[in-house]
Amino acid sequence: MKYQILRFLLKTVGKLSKGISLGWRTGFDSGVMLEYVYENKPQGITPLGVLIDKIYLSNKVWDGVRSRRRMLVGQLQDAIAQYNRPQVFDLAAGVGSYLFLLPFDRASIIAGDYNQEAVNQGKAKALAQGRKDIIFKRNDAFNLTEFASKKVDILVSSGFFDILTEDDQIKTVLINGSTITQPGARWVFTIEEHHPDLKLLQESLVDLNQQPWKLVLRPARQLIDWAKPYGWELETLQRNEYFAVGTMVKR
Template identity: 35%
Template sequence: MTSHVTRPGPLGRVKWAAMRGLLGSVGRLSEGVRVGYRHGFDSGTMLDYVYENKARGFAGVGWVIDRVFLNAVGWRGIRARRELLVATLDGEVQRRRRRAARQVFVLDVAGGPGRYLQQLIAGLPRGHVRVECRDLAEAGLRQGEVLARQQGLGADVLAYEVGDALDPKPPASGAPDVIVVSGLYELLLDESVIQGSLERLRGMLAPGGVLVFTTQTRHPQLDFIAHVLPNRNGELWEMRCRSVAEVEGWARAAGFGEVESAVERVGLFAVTVARG
């Protein structure tokens, strides 16, 4: 399966234009489709809606469209990625706690509302972990703060900050033990940007720290997404798939000594653990 988008001919352009028109009209009966058009189908707010996985829409037709939308293979892969990511982070926090009985500091540089971070915290004894969640989209951060308050999570446990994942500032509270990059590298077409990010994040880690990041290894709907769905910038959303071997090679080139990956159960995304 190709990892790149196919450029359509004249008939293909007509087909994709018709699908854009259908999704932008009838499709808006679905709450998920409306969220995608409002914030971008690649946004943290969109992913949070996918994570919640509760169909909503205008009357019965909208609900049905939304359920079909949420059941798309890519969104099922996203939810499976979250399960694997949370399990991986939980294992890394527990590993760090066994080595040094102190609170583990986790920094997520592009977490959006951070629903999976709240899931991680909820599964650990209070005081085992402290998380800082960053994103450029303030709407997602504010949404995450509301969700955190509803679960009784204060800023001492989960703090939200505006920040650029590709130009990260060192946290004022010290070097993180674990840095998370989830759902970002899948959106970047320039491989040198990813490689530069891996190098910068390695330099931010505490001694013996770990970077956990996700990548997309394949997707059966690359062409549909690239020709129909707008991203957070209002442009058509083009993605590129990459092999596990390729991204692991980038991590080793960035100076990480121990690198290993696992693919989620749907088979679209990998979660890679890179230790300094």
């Protein structure tokens, strides 16, 4: 009953909040939603909407998402430093705001995503900031023939493994990513290990496919074990309360 009441409130008065309204439109786990969470600037219709948005953005899990981004950027900077202008390929970047925190022209970056709205927003941002080193393209991480890049030094999957509900989906991405990399390549990833209320997500919110948000938690070690047969070994691993961020190197 409490989740039904919460869903009703989020679908009505909650839409005064820009973040909650965006979540209903694009999915609360979408790349566009994450970009809004990263910006962390409460907005809404009327002062009440701004207040609701402030409460929404201050949720502990969203704090964890912002902490995850800081760890991710640090590990990406460390990975890029191992090469001379490497090819970076983000398999599902969304708007990819974390990519804009990387040093200009230190790498050639392809930011892929299946959602065309995210790709368009990313292109606009890259153009506005003069980031010619970041190229946004549509990408299907599950279909190797449609990959936006076929030769990669550094793979990135941020917030992507976290939202996949089937183990086979992750294994498919691991196979595809391994196919386009050589020994010495790196894979910087995030994965969600904990959440305070999975039932709330499924009963009250929707994912990017407008279905009940079913989140499957997995330990980072499981992902690392799945990647091991393809030559990947863990190089770096950091954690906060909810997420793990790691870098694997291909031997």
